Amino acid sequence: MNAELEFHPPVDNPGSPLPENDSHVSQGRFEQVLRAGHFAVTSEIAPPDSADADQVYQRAQLFDGACDAINATDGSGANCHMSSVAVCALLSHVGYSPILQISCRDKNRIAIQGDVLGAAAMGVCNVLALTGDDVSAGDHPEAKPVFDLDSISLLSTIRIMRDESRFLSGRKLDKAPKVFAGSTINPFVPPIENRVRQLQKKINAGAEFIQTQYCFDMPALKSMMQQAVDLGLTERAFILAGVGTLASANTARWLRTNVPGVHIPDHIIERLEGAKNQKAEGQKICVELMQECKQIEGISGVHVMAYRQEKYVAEIVKESGVLDGRKPWAPGY
Amino acid sequence: MYSLRRFASRHSRAYETVYNASSPIILSTLRVINKLVGERLNTPITWLEAKVKGVLFDCKMCGNCVLSSTGMTCPMNCPKTIRNGPCGGVRENGNCEVNADMKCVWVDAWDGAQKMQHSREIELIQFAPNQQHQGSSAWIRLSKESANIKLQDIELEVKP
Ligand code: SF4
Numbered sequence: 001m002n003a004e005l006e007f008h009p010p011v012d013n014p015g016s017p018l019p020e021n022d023s024h025v026s027q028g029r030f031e032q033v034l035r036a037g038h039f040a041v042t043s044e045i046a047p048p049d050s051a052d053a054d055q056v057y058q059r060a061q062l063f064d065g066a067c068d069a070i071n072a073t074d075g076s077g078a079n080c081h082m083s084s085v086a087v088c089a090l091l092s093h094v095g096y097s098p099i100l101q102i103s104c105r106d107k108n109r110i111a112i113q114g115d116v117l118g119a120a121a122m123g124v125c126n127v128l129a130l131t132g133d134d135v136s137a138g139d140h141p142e143a144k145p146v147f148d149l150d151s152i153s154l155l156s157t158i159r160i161m162r163d164e165s166r167f168l169s170g171r172k173l174d175k176a177p178k179v180f181a182g183s184t185i186n187p188f189v190p191p192i193e194n195r196v197r198q199l200q201k202k203i204n205a206g207a208e209f210i211q212t213q214y215c216f217d218m219p220a221l222k223s224m225m226q227q228a229v230d231l232g233l234t235e236r237a238f239i240l241a242g243v244g245t246l247a248s249a250n251t252a253r254w255l256r257t258n259v260p261g262v263h264i265p266d267h268i269i270e271r272l273e274g275a276k277n278q279k280a281e282g283q284k285i286c287v288e289l290m291q292e293c294k295q296i297e298g299i300s301g302v303h304v305m306a307y308r309q310e311k312y313v314a315e316i317v318k319e320s321g322v323l324d325g326r327k328p329w330a331p332g333y
Numbered sequence: 334m335y336s337l338r339r340f341a342s343r344h345s346r347a348y349e350t351v352y353n354a355s356s357p358i359i360l361s362t363l364r365v366i367n368k369l370v371g372e373r374l375n376t377p378i379t380w381l382e383a384k385v386k387g388v389l390f391d392c393k394m395c396g397n398c399v400l401s402s403t404g405m406t407c408p409m410n411c412p413k414t415i416r417n418g419p420c421g422g423v424r425e426n427g428n429c430e431v432n433a434d435m436k437c438v439w440v441d442a443w444d445g446a447q448k449m450q451h452s453r454e455i456e457l458i459q460f461a462p463n464q465q466h467q468g469s470s471a472w473i474r475l476s477k478e479s480a481n482i483k484l485q486d487i488e489l490e491v492k493p
Contacts, residue, residue, distance in 0.1 A: 131420050
């Protein structure tokens with residue numbers, strides 16, 4: 001290639017990839033933090049119902065100095081919002097370390113592989129593979145569900161593209177997408193004996209990090225983690241426990257009945273109910289859960305889900321002390 | 334039929350025995366038919382397969398049959414057609430997150446697999462089906478593939 005035409009991103013651009021490292025699969029900061037053995041914190045951004053990039057930046061700013069990576073949800077709950085690829089591209093551009101969520105509900109394997117390449121080209125270093133909620137859960141129930149792949153087929157696809165530098169069809173890629181691949185697990189749904197096997201299957205398929213569904217039931221989480229440690233899974237993937245703030249006992253009850261897969265034990269709801277300030281109590285519970293998760297063998301971080309309570313995340317993370325005084329990168333730090 | 338397909342998951346061990354005994358016979362018969370008359374009987378064979386597996390398993394004729402690895406439970410009855418389930422939304426009573434009146438297909442599949450001789454085959458990664466096979470006969474396709482190659486593939490893929 002003509003040297004003059006070659007594209008060199010400016011060295012001081014925070015969005016520039018980290019130098020290549022043979023022991024890392026990506027050039028991203030999130031993988032770097034985990035591989036260095038730090039306890040990581042991630043959170044998630046709700047993509048706006050808007051064509052305004054500033055809204056994305058305003059929402060991301062709430063996590064400054066508290067999170068190592070930000071998940072950009074992909075039509076979560078089957079509701080339409082700005083695309084996760086676009087949110088991740090915007091965030092990467094200013095240096096954030098976003099996690100691109102890809103749901104199999106809306107795109108087939110042709111579209112998904114294109115997105116993985118495009119996102120990687122725009123500097124996105126982390127991808128989270130999800131099957132996704134059914135269209136009937138969201139605001140466009142009349143839409144055609146795709147589900148050409150499932151999360152495990154998607155993980156295999158990402159691994160093939162990255163490690164074999166080819167499409168599923170076999171066609172070669174000129175440059176493979178160097179992304180850190182992850183998926184999710186819900187430790188609390190039946191059949192419980194299957195949970196650790198499902199985790200293992202995802203890791204076999206290529207998951208290098210796992211973010212769990214909301215964890216409020218610590219004994220159940222510990223039991224799955226113990227099995228995961230025994231099977232050597234925590235040596236092969238980083239597991240981040242999902243924690244959340246509950247605004248009130250009513251919210252907790254609503255979540256439990258209406259959101260598939262959310263398991264909140266009665267004692268948590270009773271504790272919220274008995275509190276004078278339920279919102280503050282919800283945050284206190286979250287802080288305690290984070291501290292407890294940090295003590296569990298095999299857990300490498302927490303994923304804080306605070307839908308519509310994003311502004312409290314930084315405070316909660318600080319309060320919990322799980323970062324041990326470490327300050328995650330943020331623009332201007 | 335819903336009740337018959339659940340019966341299959343509950344009695345997966347017996348179904349597995351019948352399946353293991355009958356599939357070589359079915360496949361070699363198909364090979365003989367193919368030698369004698371070529372592709373001419375493919376349409377009635379496909380029709381027969383759809384009827385038999387339809388009644389027994391609510392088979393959706395995806396053409397990529399994995400019944401013996403999924404606890405004798407057809408995964409195409411999952412509303413998200415997940416081939417490596419269950420998803421994270423299974424209800425506390427084991428029913429499907431999308432269709433609350435139906436037992437999660439993968440809960441049945443897991444329970445079915447536990448009773449089977451090859452109970453760990455459910456841990457194999459099943460890549461998403463080839464959509465070009467939709468509506469075609471898995472029997473005919475399998476009869477054309479060498480049985481040996483298939484077994485070897487499985488052995489390579491199993492990661493205990
Ligand atoms: S709950 Fe079970 S049947 Fe329903 S979508 Fe999830 S995996 Fe499929």
